[in-house]
Each structure stands twice: as C-alpha cells, then as structure tokens.
Amino acid sequence: xxxxxxxxxxxxxxxxxxLASALDFTRSRIKKLLDEGFATIDGKAVKPRDILKQGxxxxxxxxxxxxxxxxxxxxxxxxxxxxxxxxxxxxQQGLTVHAGSGTDDNTLVxxxxxxxxxxxxxxxxxxxxxxxxxxxxxSGLLVVAKNDKAHLSLANQISSKTCKRVYVALLEGNLKxxxxxxxxxxxxxxxxxxxxxxxxxxxxxxxxxxxLKRFEGYTLCEFSLKTGRTHQIRVHAKHLGHPVVxxxxxxxxxxxxxxxxxxxxxxxxxxxxxxTNELVTFTAPLPNYFEEVLKxxxxx
Numbered sequence: 506x507x508x509x510x511x512x513x514x515x516x517x518x519x520x521x522x523x524l525a526s527a528l529d530f531t532r533s534r535i536k537k538l539l540d541e542g543f544a545t546i547d548g549k550a551v552k553p554r555d556i557l558k559q560g561x562x563x564x565x566x567x568x569x570x571x572x573x574x575x576x577x578x579x580x581x582x583x584x585x586x587x588x589x590x591x592x593x594x595x596x597q598q599g600l601t602v603h604a605g606s607g608t609d610d611n612t613l614v615x616x617x618x619x620x621x622x623x624x625x626x627x628x629x630x631x632x633x634x635x636x637x638x639x640x641x642x643x644s645g646l647l648v649v650a651k652n653d654k655a656h657l658s659l660a661n662q663i664s665s666k667t668c669k670r671v672y673v674a675l676l677e678g679n680l681k682x683x684x685x686x687x688x689x690x691x692x693x694x695x696x697x698x699x700x701x702x703x704x705x706x707x708x709x710x711x712x713x714x715x716x717l718k719r720f721e722g723y724t725l726c727e728f729s730l731k732t733g734r735t736h737q738i739r740v741h742a743k744h745l746g747h748p749v750v751x752x753x754x755x756x757x758x759x760x761x762x763x764x765x766x767x768x769x770x771x772x773x774x775x776x777x778x779x780x781t782n783e784l785v786t787f788t789a790p791l792p793n794y795f796e797e798v799l800k801x802x803x804x805x
Contacts, residue, residue, distance in 0.1 A: 507566075507567045507627070507628075508564055508565070508566050508567070509528060509564070509565045509567060510562060510563070510564055510565075511524060511527045511528070511562070511563045511564075511565060512560070512561075512562050512563075513557045513558060513559055513560060513561045513562075513563065514559065514708075514709075515559050515706075516556075516557070516558050516559045517556060517557075518556070518557055518706060519553065519554060519555070519556060519557075520539060520544070520551045520552065520553055520554070520555040520556075520557055520563075521535050521536050521539060521553035521554070523557050524539075524544065524551075524563065524565065525693070526692050526693060526707050526708055527708065528565065528567075529735055532698070535553075536553050538565060538566075538567070539551055539552060539553045540552075540553065543565060543566040543567070544563055544564065544565045544566070545563070545564050546561050546562065546563055546564075551563060574630075575604075575610075575614060575615060575618060575630060575631055575633075576610050576615055576618070577615065577618035577619035578610050578611070578615035578616060578618075578619055579616075579619050580600070580611065580613075580615060580616035580619070581597075581616075582594060582613075582616045582617075582620055583595040583596075583597070583789075584620065585646065585787050585789065586785075586787060587621070589651065589652075589780075590650070590651055590652060590654070590655040590778070590779050590780050591648055591649065591650060591651060591655055591659070591778070591779065592617070592621055592634075592648070592649045592651060593646060593647075593648050593649075593774065593787045594613065594617075594646070594647055594648075594649060595644070595645060595646055595789040596613060596639060596643075596644060596645060596646075596647060596771075597644055597792075598641075598642055598643070598644040598765060598766050598792065598794075599641065599642060599765055599766065600612065600613055600616075600641065601613065601641045602614070602635060602638045602639065602641075602647070603631055603632045603635055603638075604631060613635075614631070614632065614633060614634070614635065617633070617634055617649060618633070621634075621649075621651065622651075623651045623652060624649065624650070624651055625650040625651060625652055625653045625655060625656035626653060627650075627653050627656045627657070627660075628656075634649040634650050634651065634656070635649065636648060636649065636650050636656055636659045636660055636663065637659075637663055637668075637733060639771055640736065640739075640767075640769075641766070642751075642765065642766025642767055642769075643672075643766070643767060643769045643770070643771065644769075644770045644771070644789075644792050644795075645672065645770045645771025645772060645789055646670075646771045646772070646773070646774040646787055646788075646789050647771065647774070648774060648776060650779075654779060655779040655780075658777075658779035659776060659779065662776050662777060663733060666731060666732070667776075667777070668774075668775065668776045669729070669773070669774070669775035669776070669786075670729070670730045670733075670771060670773070670774055671727060671728070671729050671730075671771075671772055671773035671774075672727070672728045672729075672730070672738055672769060672770060672771050672772060673717070673725065673726070673727055673728075673769075673770050673772050673791065674725075674726055674728060674738060674742065674749045674750075674767070674768060674769045674770070675723055675724070675725050675726075675749065675750045675768040675795070675798065675799070676723065676724045676725075676726055676742055676745075676747040676748065676749060676750065677722075677723065677747050677748050677749075677750055677756060677757060678722065678723070678724065678746070678747045679719060679722070679723070679724050679747075679805075680714075680716055680724045680726065680745065680747055682716075683715065683716045684713075684714065684715040684716065685713075685714055685715075686711065686712070686713050686714075687710075687711070687712045687714070687741040687744060687745065688709070688710075688711045689703045689704075689709075689710055689741070689744060690703065690704050690705060690706055690707040690708065690709055690710065691703060691704065691707050691708055691710040691734045691735075691736075691737065691740055692704040692706055692707025692708070693707075700736075700754060700755070701734070701735050701736045701737075701740050702740065703740060703741075703743075703744045708732075708734055709732060710732050710734040710737050710740075710741065711731035711732050712728055712729070712730060712731065712732075712737060712738060712741045713728070713729040713731060714726050714727065714728050714729075714741075714745075715727050718804060719804070719805045720799075720802045720803060720804050720805060721802065721803040721804075721805055722802070723750065723802055724747060725799070727772075728741075736754075736755070738769060739752055739754070739755045739756075739767065739769065740755060742755070742756075743755040743756065749767040749768060749769050750762070750764070750767065750768045750798070751764035751765075751766055751767040751768050752766075752767035752769075753767075762798050762801070764794065764798075765794075768795050768798060770789070770791055770792065770795060771789070772788060772789055772790075772791070773786065773787070773788050773789075774786070774787050774788075775787075
C-alpha cells in the first residue's frame with residue numbers, strides 16, 4: 506500500500522474533484538477510495554462532497570495491485586546512461602511508459618524489466634522504477650530509479666523543481682514573442698475527462714519558452730518545465746494558440762506530415778545524482794522523423 510500526502514493549496518473545492526486532479530486519477534477511482542475510507546484528514550475520513558480548506562493535509566492510501574505479473578519483454582531501448590542507482594532512457598515515440606491495467610505488455614516497464622538488473626519498488630508492481638513520465642507519443646529523456654533510495658531522491662528533486670527538463674517542439678504558426686512564460690491552472694477538461702485544459706482552478710502549471718527558429722508557418726520552440734502537470738506543454742502550446750505539430754488531441758486534426766504523434770521531444774535532463782551528489786546533465790538529439798519535417802519546411 507502506498508500513502509500519498511496531499512497539502513491543499515486553496516479553499517472551496519470538493520474533495521473528489523481536488524484529489525482526482527492532484528493525484529491524476531479519474532473521478533470514479535478517487536470516489537471509490539473516498540467511499541471506502543482510504544482518505545483522511547487528522548484521522549477523520551474524507552467524503553467525496555467534503556469541501557477542502559487551504560493548508561489541510563490529506564492522507565490517501567492507495568492499494569497497489571499485487572496479483573498482477575508484469576512480463577519482461579525484449580523491446581529495443583536507447584539507454585543513454587546506467588549505473589547502480591539510475592538509468593537514463595531516450596524513449597522512442599509510441600512507447601507507453603507503463604500500463605494502466607497491467608494487461609499491456611508493450612511498455613517501457615516491460616522493456617526495463619528485460620534490460621535492467623533491478624528497479625525501485627516504491628511505485629508498485631506495475632510501475633517499478635518509474636519516477637516521472639512522458640507521453641506515449643512524445644520522445645526523449647526520462648530517468649529511472651534502480652533502488653528505493655534513488656527513487657526518493659529523484660522524486661524529491663522533481664517535487665522541489667530542482668530537476669531540469671527541457672523539451673523541443675515544432676508549433677503550428679508563428680509565435681509573436683521570442684520568449685515568455687505561461688503560468689496558468691490546468692485541470693481535467695469538463696468536456697472530455699481524458700484531456701487536460703487551462704482552467705480557473707486545478708493545479709498551477711508554469712512553462713517557460715523561447716523561439717529557436719522560425720519557419721514559414723511554423724515555429725521551433727524550446728520549453729522548460731517549472732512544474733510537471735499531465736500534458737503540460739501540449740496544453741500550454743494550445744493555450745498560446747500554436748499547438749504542437751502532429752498533436753491530434755490538442756492540435757489540428759489534419760496529419761499533413763503523416764506523423765505517428767506530436768513533434769515534441771525531451772532533449773535535456775539534469776538532476777543531482779542520488780549517490781555522488783553531483784549535478785549530471787544528459788541530452789538526446791531530435792529523432793530522424795522530426796529532423797525530416799524540419800528539412801521539408803522553409804526557414805524564414
């Protein structure tokens with residue numbers, strides 16, 4: 506069983522709504538946990554309709570599945586770096602980080618179980634080693650913990666925003682500003698619960714951006730995450746009015762370049778190594794399909 510500690514950041518939101526967003530759970534899953542008494546404030550059970558107050562600390566007990574077996578599968582992986590504590594992976598587009606139900610054997614976790622000799626156990630049987638995620642159709646760098654000490658160190662760095670994550674994306678149209686900061690709230694879309702959206706409530710999301718190159722009808726941008734919300738860059742790109750090329754969820758529905766996903770790549774990752782306490786930085790070049798699109802469009 507995993508226990509999550511959530512500190513309420515604002516007044517007046519229903520417990521099921523706030524905790525679903527904070528934990529990135531569906532409303533139905535969080536409601537089940539609340540109905541069964543698995544969330545408490547000062548030892549008192551929290552009900553779905555309870556109104557939360559800023560500063561309250563909610564403890565949520567999450568039962569991890571224990572009767573599932575995740576198979577080790579021989580899936581190609583680009584391991585940029587590995588030692589006894591961590592592995593840095595350059596994830597290919599199209600590979601899900603972990604299965605939601607444990608029934609899908611084509612995930613990064615399956616590949617890690619095949620390639621690595623150990624993984625941290627903090628996140629349970631279906632997410633061993635996973636400290637943070639990137640979307641299935643986003644490529645690039647993420648760090649995996651090989652033991653629980655490393656996992657806690659990396660998780661704390663991500664939580665305290667000292668882990669640096671830099672992405673490159675090709676955006677539709679031309680951004681007016683050469684650089685800027687998008688600072689909004691992000692919550693689940695009221696129209697489609699599988700999507701996220703900029704809203705008046707939810708969790709604060711901050712993304713810095715700067716233009717790298719301008720093309721005729723497109724902008725190549727660098728994004729630096731200051732928070733780590735679900736689909737954050739894709740949602741903020743849409744909010745700017747310039748969605749990521751190839752993003753069929755938040756962007757244009759036409760697939761003019763015949764892509765298999767969005768042109769969004771995690772190119773740089775920096776963190777303090779859990780054992781040596783040294784700052785380490787890793788980079789990954791743009792994938793070939795990304796470079797091919799850049800060759801096809803005309804630079805301004």
